[in-house]
Amino acid sequence: MLAPLQVLDQLKVSLAEGIGRLPLNGEDGMVSLLLGLPRVPTSLPQRVGPHFHFRHVHRDDLRAGYGIAAEWSAGGPARLEQLAESARGLRAVWERVDPDETGFDAFAMLGFAATVDAAPMIEDHLPNALFWVPEVGIRSSGGSAVLVLSTRRPAQASALLQRWSGLLDELIPSFYQPVDGPRMPADLRREFAEPDRAGWAELVKAALAQIHQGALQKVVLSRRIDVTGTRCFDVNRLLGALSCLFPSCQIVSLRRNGSTFVAATPERLLSQHGRAIEVDAIAGTAGRDQDVDADTALAEALCTSDKNLREHQFVIDAIREALQPCCARIEAPEQPQLMQLSNAQHLWSPIRAQADEAVDLFELAARLHPTPATNGQPRHSASGWLQAGEPFQRGWYTGAAGTLEPDLSGELWVLLRCARLCGQRAELYAGAGIVAGSDPGTEWEETEAKLSAMLSALQYA
Ligand SMILES: C=C(O[C@@H]1C=C(C(=O)O)C=C[C@H]1O)C(=O)O
Numbered sequence: 001m002l003a004p005l006q007v008l009d010q011l012k013v014s015l016a017e018g019i020g021r022l023p024l025n026g027e028d029g030m031v032s033l034l035l036g037l038p039r040v041p042t043s044l045p046q047r048v049g050p051h052f053h054f055r056h057v058h059r060d061d062l063r064a065g066y067g068i069a070a071e072w073s074a075g076g077p078a079r080l081e082q083l084a085e086s087a088r089g090l091r092a093v094w095e096r097v098d099p100d101e102t103g104f105d106a107f108a109m110l111g112f113a114a115t116v117d118a119a120p121m122i123e124d125h126l127p128n129a130l131f132w133v134p135e136v137g138i139r140s141s142g143g144s145a146v147l148v149l150s151t152r153r154p155a156q157a158s159a160l161l162q163r164w165s166g167l168l169d170e171l172i173p174s175f176y177q178p179v180d181g182p183r184m185p186a187d188l189r190r191e192f193a194e195p196d197r198a199g200w201a202e203l204v205k206a207a208l209a210q211i212h213q214g215a216l217q218k219v220v221l222s223r224r225i226d227v228t229g230t231r232c233f234d235v236n237r238l239l240g241a242l243s244c245l246f247p248s249c250q251i252v253s254l255r256r257n258g259s260t261f262v263a264a265t266p267e268r269l270l271s272q273h274g275r276a277i278e279v280d281a282i283a284g285t286a287g288r289d290q291d292v293d294a295d296t297a298l299a300e301a302l303c304t305s306d307k308n309l310r311e312h313q314f315v316i317d318a319i320r321e322a323l324q325p326c327c328a329r330i331e332a333p334e335q336p337q338l339m340q341l342s343n344a345q346h347l348w349s350p351i352r353a354q355a356d357e358a359v360d361l362f363e364l365a366a367r368l369h370p371t372p373a374t375n376g377q378p379r380h381s382a383s384g385w386l387q388a389g390e391p392f393q394r395g396w397y398t399g400a401a402g403t404l405e406p407d408l409s410g411e412l413w414v415l416l417r418c419a420r421l422c423g424q425r426a427e428l429y430a431g432a433g434i435v436a437g438s439d440p441g442t443e444w445e446e447t448e449a450k451l452s453a454m455l456s457a458l459q460y461a
Contacts, residue, residue, distance in 0.1 A: 029093030065134025111401030222431030
């Protein structure tokens with residue numbers, strides 16, 4: 001196995017050769033150089049500047065990006081259309097050079113907040129919607145890895161060589177540092193909770209009244225809690241703990257402007273490869289029990305509960321309705337499957353469809369988001385009611401984020417089981433779907449189980 005400095009030397013030789021092959025002159029556009037990484041990274045550095053990580057342990061898939069080669073942000077009801085226009089423009093002028101024939105492609109990050117408000121929250125560190133091509137991308141999958149260096153063109157080869165060599169010097173050795181183990185679990189102090197338990201019961205009652213009157217069929221209420229640790233949270237350790245606890249979830253971190261948004265989400269808003277589409281309907285939740293029989297009983301009760309099956313069906317129906325105008329062969333399993341995570345179990349229906357010609361991920365995301373898994377049914381009444389009634393702004397919680405390749409195929413994940421971190425402070429969010437028959441106490445316990453995903457990992461960070 002090559003030592004980190006040997007990896008660095010090898011990459012620098014490839015970089016010097018590769019730069020000469022890049023079409024850097026000519027019209028405005030984007031150029032990416034893909035270099036095979038002779039060793040798969042074992043750890044990803046947290047840097048001061050902007051960066052993102054997406055890691056899925058069970059799928060052995062990792063994508064990370066550092067710095068900004070280009071980015072576009074948008075807000076308001078047409079935010080995804082605006083970003084789509086930029087992405088389509090980029091697709092036409094994005095050249096990739098892969099001298100090592102790695103077979104990988106370049107990628108960009110797409111993400112957006114829960115609601116379409118043009119103005120971000122005052123303390124928000126992320127714009128409302130963002131499409132971001134990192135200057136340095138790292139992708140590893142199936143035991144192979146690639147480094148993707150991207151620049152706008154026209155660019156000058158000698159200046160670029162110097163800049164990218166400097167970035168390699170900084171980044172490459174840190175990819176192979178030993179992984180930091182967990183720290184002694186530390187206490188977390190709950191500083192602030194919105195709503196509190198009584199306020200939650202009031203909100204659930206108000207939602208049930210709306211449902212009873214027929215104005216809503218389902219609405220997903222959420223909570224925010226703020227905790228303080230006894231030390232600054234170490235994001236790398238947090239991502240490590242989340243990867244261990246939730247290997248079947250997508251572990252996301254987005255760092256901008258001094259804060260990091262972290263999520264460990266089981267739910268894909270959408271994946272699109274060519275015309276093949278997959279969407280996860282996840283709704284209907286029960287806890288776990290350390291006793292095997294009690295755990296099985298919880299699972300059986302979940303799978304046969306009328307209230308949970310109705311809650312789940314709203315999501316399937318809304319996904320079908322959203323896809324119908326632009327997809328064929330929409331298929332959902334006859335019965336929901338059981339998705340078991342270490343803190344909760346969910347009803348899950350993976351839905352497949354074929355997109356019509358020329359339908360891209362931006363259009364599909366705009367049609368699908370927000371599903372009744374995180375918002376409610378009917379969509380507009382639920383989001384209007386939530387914006388008036390929920391005591392805080394959701395920000396990127398229940399928004400979505402993921403990566404896209406230059407042909408605009410890719411996947412987006414619903415931002416759940418998440419926290420926004422800054423120093424020793426973390427804001428956490430969790431919600432639960434309310435339908436006729438929901439009980440405020442049970443729904444509160446459900447949100448506690450969901451919050452425990454991040455709380456238990458934070459203790460080790
Ligand atoms: C809203 C959340 O989760 C969503 C709501 C669920 C439910 O109500 O059963 C289940 C999974 C998610 O779609 C959350 O985790 O905060």
